[in-house]
Amino acid sequence: VFTNSRTLPCPPRHLLVLTSPSGAAIRDVLAVLKARWPLARVTLIGVPVQGREAASALIAALGLLNRQSTLDPERDAVLITRGGGSLEDLWAFNDEHLARAIFHSRLPVMSAVGHEIDTTLADLAADMRAPTPSAAAEMLVPDSHELAQRLVGLERRLSRGIQVRLDGESQHLDHLRSRLRHPGEALGRQRHLLRELEVRLCRAAQARLTNERQLLQHRQQRLGACHPRRELVHAAERLDRARQRLQHTMPRTLANQRERLAGLARQLHAISPLAVLGRGYAILENEAGQVIQRAPDVEPGQALTARLGEGHLDLKVIRVIKPSSTQGAS
Template identity: 80%
Template sequence: MPGPDTSVPLSVSEVNRRARQTLERDFGELWVEGELSGVSRPGSGHVYFTLKDERAQLRCALFRNRARFVAAPMRDGDLVKVRGRLSIFEPRGDYQLIVEAVQAAGVGELLAAFERLKTRLAAEGVFANARPLPYPPRHLLVLSSPTGAAIRDVLAVLAARWPLAKVTLIPVPVQGREAAPALISALGLLNRQSALDPGRDAILITRGGGSLEDLWAFNDEHLARAIFHSRLPVMSAVGHEVDVTLADFAADVRAPTPSAAAEQLVPDRRELAARLVALAGRLERAQLGRLEREAQRLDHLRARLRHPREALAR
């Protein structure tokens, strides 16, 4: 069977069409792992990004009808696995991967690294802190993001339970490469300042939930050591109940959520008010009972009382 006539020039569109058909036929569906870069979300709802490794890059397109099924956030620097088909966008001749699904990658490696570091720090005694926090603290120092849900939850619970609480927010990033160094620096500064201001007596480190990668800054070895060496007692409330970080182990107290941390730190004024009402009722009943007993004793003594003239008459 004779092959195609190579002497006849092809149009650009024909070349791109044949290249697209060849790619789609020969490769089929495949999984690709790499680091996200240049994530773009135009108004169309599609997501465009580049997958890269140490030596190459691959353009990708995640169309709107598939993007809505991707639960995990997609950010530059995340390591992911994507499933899709290679194709060519014929009008521009762009070689790209049409993505059908996205999964976080590297979780197994992160968990293994977490367990190794946890075992080593535990053997060194870094998780031995168990100092009680003052109840309630005179001046609570909160290390968290100023725009996150965690600080809103903490402040709302504190305001409802104990409006007298004095709280200072120290804004720090709670995700990404800058988070652990910023937290370590803030801890050092607060401990130095506490020598000048003894009223500062407790630290809360908190953020909301997220994936293992989102919370990874709180598994930093140097941060765990900084928490362990803090002169001020530290409570850690990172993520949801199922999330556990090295910061939780190194802290004096761990709370399962930011809201639970606030509940542990201060009493509930409503419960105290109800208790005061109950105690006032008990005090009033005890007072009335004592007065009644003394009145009866007085009546008894009055009945025994005789005028001296009776004795003289006898």
């Protein structure tokens, strides 16, 4: 019950306050919200905060809020608060049912009950605790004046950054302008380079063509000296001999492999659990598919499955007879 730690939205889109409409707590909360975040949308749900009816009223109001589909746990929040008082005045916030309702709340809950020294079960079950109602309002919303100052500072930093960037780009532009040359000069250099590359390409192509011709003549001479007809005759002879050896050894090899495969099949069948089942035995399994090996592993009324040699049976345990006693458990 005391493990909630969700982060409350800051500021919440809609703040729902559960407290007494006439108490000092709501006045403190509204005063702080007005000073720090005037845009806050606050809804007061008036409930008694002490007495016998306080806990049930808080639980009912919290349940009503959690049933509102328009409220979003990511953007809305609930504040349960009241001012200080004696232990008897705060006792409604020590109600177990209220603590469980806060723990199971769909909306995040902040609790601010009493003063800083007061701690209730509602504080422990809430997602966040504040020492006082005023402190809760300060924790729920940012300070608009501080945000305005931060925005002014960021605006100044942005202006300085833009000016620095503009100055840098201006200097870079001036540098590029100084390096800029007439395109005719670049075209002239490229034209000269193109002529040189053309001459080099013609020379390289001529040399490559000469080398290929010489290589072709050399290979033609080798091919004439080593005609493939002789190699084809020898290859045909080797192929015939290999075919004869294959025809001679293949039947024997196939027979040996068949005998070996039959022996392996007999061995596999001998150790197979299905062969044991075929001799009249059965395997009991629970609903999770685990094999039952001992009677104490099951309870009366538990459903089991018996695997047979052919098919299976759905069983239900009527009685468990343990090995140490003759009387079954019922």
